[in-house]
Amino acid sequence: MCFLLLTAFAITRAHDLLATVMLLSIYSLLCASFFVVMDAVDVAFTEAAVGAVVSTLLLLSTLSLTGRFEKPQREKPLFGLIIVLTTGALLIYGTLQMPPFGSAAAPIHQHVGSYYINQSYAETGIVNLVTSVLASYRGYDTFGELVVIFTAGVGVLALLSSQKSYPIAPIDKTILPAPMKQHHILRVVSKMLIPLILLFALYVQFHGHTGPGGGFQAGVIFASAIVLYTMIFGLQAALDVISVAWLKLFSAFGVLIYSSVGLLSLLSGENFLDYSVLAQAPIEAQHLGTLAVEMGIGITVASTIMLIFFSFSGQMHSIGEAQ
Amino acid sequence: MIAQLPILQVIVPLVAAPLCLFIGRPKLVWLFTLVSSFMAFIISVVLLQQVMTNGTIIYSLGGWSAPIGIEYRIDYLNAYLSLIISATSSIILLAAHTSITAEIEESKLTLFYVLFLICLAGMLGIVASGDVFNVFVFLEISALASYSLIALGSDRRALTAALRYLLVGTVGATFILIGIGLMYITTGTLNMHDLSLQLVNVADSRTLVTAFSFFTVGVCLKLALFPLHWWLPNAYSFAPSVVGALLAATATKVAIYILLRFIFTIFGVEFSFSILPLQYILVALGLAGIFVASITAIYQQDVKQLFAYSSVAQVAYMMLALGLNNTSGLVATLLHLFNHALMKGALFLALAGVMYRVGSVQLEHFSGLGQRMPWTMAAIVIGGLSLVGLPLTVGFISKWYLLRATLENGWWPMAVLILIGSLLSIVYVWRIVEAAYFTPSVESSSNIKEAPLSILLPTWLLVLANLYFGTDTNFTVTISNLTAQYLLGASP
Amino acid sequence: MNIWDSFNYWVVMILMMNGLYILISQGNFIKKIIGLTVFQTAVFIFFISMAKITGATAPILKQATEQGSTLYSNPLPHVLILTAIVVSISTMALALALVIRIKQAYGTIEEEEIQHKDQP
Known part of the structure; x- marks a missing residue:
């Protein structure tokens, strides 16, 4: 602390x-x-x-x-300090009657929390409680979260794609030195690491039921492997593998996977995101639903993060050329 | 299918958004967007009908009943609000294609519609949800979409406006999150209905007071209540015109909804108005807001800025009415939610028409527009008169209820102050009228024609609605009365 | 009541206020965004702290048969914070994209200079 x-x-x-x-x-x-x-x-x-x-x-x-x-500060802004101190005082005032830290008797652990701990295994068959709450009980929140990422991706794209006219195609690749061409050790090590990272991402993706992990983390790890590749071998090489247009579609596709699970239950007359329609046995249905949903998350997260990163480094390119 | 309506209303635009990316042609995307927004509108009409006949609708997402899962709980207030939001957004979308094609690059059009739909879905999601954390998530969805929409504006000041809005909005959202956390720690639940039942037991806890304060401050940041309003005018005026119209007509309404929901449904009137001096704070800030914002509006050169400041003033009216803490006051707030959406929608759409033809909304460029664009200017005049609160317009109805509410409390000096506030709005509306009708047109503007029909039609749709609901108050007043009674009755 | 009961929360409050202070007082946009992140992260710590039960373990069930014998921390705040972290990174990405555009449009990311340039 x-x-x-x-x-x-x-x-x-x-x-x-x-x-x-x-x-x-x-x-x-x-x-x-x-x-x-x-x-x-x-x-x-x-x-x-x-x-x-x-x-x-x-x-x-x-x-x-x-x-x-950054520019050096002019004077100490007293105004900010006053606001902050008032807010802080209010918070401290609030904590005075808060249930003590770590106590099991606090109301927070009695009401809904204990329900998840006691019932969720029987109802969903998922060992990791966080996953079961995330993907099933509060699956709609997670859907919202996915849309937030998607929105950010689209927003960044809308903001940064304006200089799309910067010439990628006409540049002769042999002239443009790939970044870090001289760092042989880095290149070799990263070549070895990248497949491992991708594998690990897949492991995390499908292991979310039993251990920590799940679609979101897997997506981030997957994307970071590609980002590493980009940093070592240059944006152009990475764009050759996956283009921005595809990433855009992929990130939309992930959201659609999630929502189609929901719509499937709507079509069969159940409530949105009710997984029970996916299979006969309820526990199996929950498993299937969670799996599909996590897939959707993984795809969207991975492609959106790559998208954002590519947009950012695309800017770097265009500025580098301007200078 | 009727049973699924509460979720469909949110899901239709939300699913339509990623689908847009697969379509490609901007014009088709626009049609698709329009259709999904209209679907949401139709659904919300049916929902309101359902609520009026059958009472509150409860919909459990994922089949998990609350408080274990998330539920949608549609009552008068939600149904009313989602009707306002989906109706205005549909009308604005009618005009969107013409206006937006002129203002942003072709390659970004699809992304624009995606963001527009997400923003709409986010607002509908906030309104429909019965779970506090879910409200936070959807708040962020609509907020992120609107930051990017604002930043698409062609002026570079749109960027700083968007970033400032982002910083303020995120702090507001985080304050709300702290409030949610404190509420959760005292009760152990996130469901609104459940919270309202649990909070009675712990009503005197200081933690709860803190939670309430954080929540209110967070919402007021989003709401642009007077001292916290500095981000709003730039954000509204530098955004692309239709975005300005959408945000001005709906975004603050959603924030007010959240405040109403928390004051009345979750905390209950008793707690909100007796433990904290909220009543006086709201009234004082409301009055100050009306005066400061109206006076600032008078000095604006940019007409969009002028109306943005007037929005701040109008929000202040609503808060003032809320602070009066009687039934008429609440009815006035609810009425003004609807009426203000109509006026500001019409005004900003008319400005979109001006922007399309003139390329600027500076006051100096308005000279002579009274002859060049008679219909657009007439729309602005009627919208302006509505802001002032002249009889036969919707503005009159809300002012009337507001005055009645102040007199009910016996606060007649305040009634006088409100009237003076209206005089201020006459001044700023007059400045536009003067520029448009009584100054000779400049030579360079001789080739300016009337706004295209695709913008003019939706504008006039809103203007006529202004006049219609100004004369036939049956619908709005009934709904507002029902909602007010429901809110005051349902709270423990 | 024991002072240490709330110690954890107090540290969180100080962190929050620190972040908020950076956000309000600094003129550099990137610094502001960093302040925002510190603030948000502190709120996350607050949520996670309230989920903790002394002596409990992570909410991953050990064996289906052993249920009830072990004490688990409350999983719900964890889920909320997972969502909130995602929201915060999305906000940050968008904010940074805006900063890049601002830099391109104005040539600076200091708030004062930008205000200065916007004056006609």
Whole structure:
């Protein structure tokens, strides 16, 4: 906990944006380890993947476009401090009557929470409670979450695709040196790593039922393998493998998989996202439903993250050429 | 199929959005978008009918009944709101294709419609949901879509406006999330109905007060209530015209809905108005908002900015009416939700027409437009008169109820203040009229014609609705009364 | 009541306020976004902390037969936060894309300079 505080304060003080980003990455990792201590393994997994990898990556690629140092501050903004202190005081006031930390008797653990713990295995047959709540009981929230990612992907595309006219095709690939061509060790190691990462992603994808993991984490890992490939071999090489247009369709496709599961249940006269129509035995149906839904998540997440990354580095290209 | 309507209303636009990417041709995408928005509209009409005959509809998602799963709970308030949202969005979409093709690049048109549909679905999702966390998720869906929609505006200031809106909106959403967390920690449930039952037992807890405060501040950030409104004018005015129209007509309404839902359904009137001095805060901020925003509006050169500030003022009216804490006040708020959507929809669409022909909405370019674009200008004048609250327009109805509500509380000085506020709006509407009708046109504007029919028609549809609902108040007043009674009666 | 009962929450509050302070007081847009992330992450920690039960274990059932004998932490906040993390990264991606466009349009990402350039 104290480390967290230290890092957060360091972020406030630092003027070098690159250092700030690194500190933020450390902060995320610390959070992830804190989540493990707090028994939230799934969340820790996600935080590590998202906070420490994806967000750092995005921030860094933005920084390479916008410059690394910020302007020194003019004076201490008292106004902000006052707002923050009032809000903080209100929060502390609120905690005074909060149920104590870690107590099992708190109302939060009595009402709905205990229902999931006691009943969910019998009803869904999924060992990982987080997965069963995520994909089944609150499947609609997860659908919403998927749409959020999809929206972000579409939004980023809409914002950054304007300079689409930058000439990719006419550039002679032999002249344009692939980034990091000289780093032979990196190239070899990453060539070995990438298949392993992809395999691991698939493992995480299908292992979500029994251990921590699931579609979201798998999607992030899958995308990070491709991102690694892009960084080592250049954007052009990556675009040769998967083009932006395909990624766009894939990310839409993932959302459609999820919703078609829902629509399937609608068509058979049950409520939206009711998995019981997918198979005869209820537990099997839940399994099938969760699996399909996780597939949808995985596909959308992976393709959207790649899409966002490609858009960002596409900007880098166009700026590099302009200079 | 009737039983599935609550979800279909949200799902139709939501599924249509990714499908758009597979279609390709912008014109087809537009038709597809239009059709799905109209489907949502028809569904919401049927839903309202259902609610009026059968009472509250409960729909459990995934077949898990609440509080274990997520449920949709459609009552008067939801049905009314989703009717407003889907109706305005459908009408605005009619005009969208002509207007938007002129304002953004061809390659982005499909993405635009995808985002538009997602935004619509997000708002419908917020309104329909009976689960607080689900509200948060859909809030973010519609918010993310609207940030990107705003950023598509052609002016570079659209970018900063969008980023500022994003930062403010996310802080607001995170505040709401903290509020949800605090509520959850005291009760252990996320379902609204369940929460309202559980919260009675812990009503005096400080944690709850904190939760309520965070929630209210978060929503007010989204709502652009007076001191927290600085992000709104730029966001509305630099967005593409139809986006401005959509957001001005619906987005703040959704935020007000959330506030109403929390004050009345979850926390209950008693808690909201007695434990916290919410009543006085709302009234004070409302009054201050009306005056500051109206006066700022008078000094604007950009007509979109002018109407955006007037939106801030109108939101302040609604909050003032809410703060009066009596039935007429609530009815006034609800009426104004509907009426304001009509006026602002019409005004911003008319501006879209001006933007299409003139290419600018600066006040100085309005000179002589009274002759060049008679129909568009007439629409703006009627919309403006409606803002002022002249009889025969919808604005009059809401002002009338507002005044009645203040007098019921015996606060007649406030009634006077409200009237003065209306005078201020006369001033800013007059400035447009003056520019359009009483200044000679500039030479360069001689080739400006009337706005194309595809924009003019939807504009006038809204204007006529303005006049119709201004004279025949049967429908709106009945619904508002029913809703108000339901809200006040249902709360524990 | 024991002071340590709420210690965890207090640290979270300080983190939150720290993030919010960065967001309000800094003029650089990237710094603002980072502040936002710190703020949001602190809220996540808050949610996860309230799910914890002392002595409990991660909510992955050990054996179907052993049920009831072990204490599990509450899975629901975990699910909520999984969703919230995804939402926050999506917001961040969009915000950064906006920052890139702003840099291209204005040549700077400092709030004051942009305001200055927008004055006619």
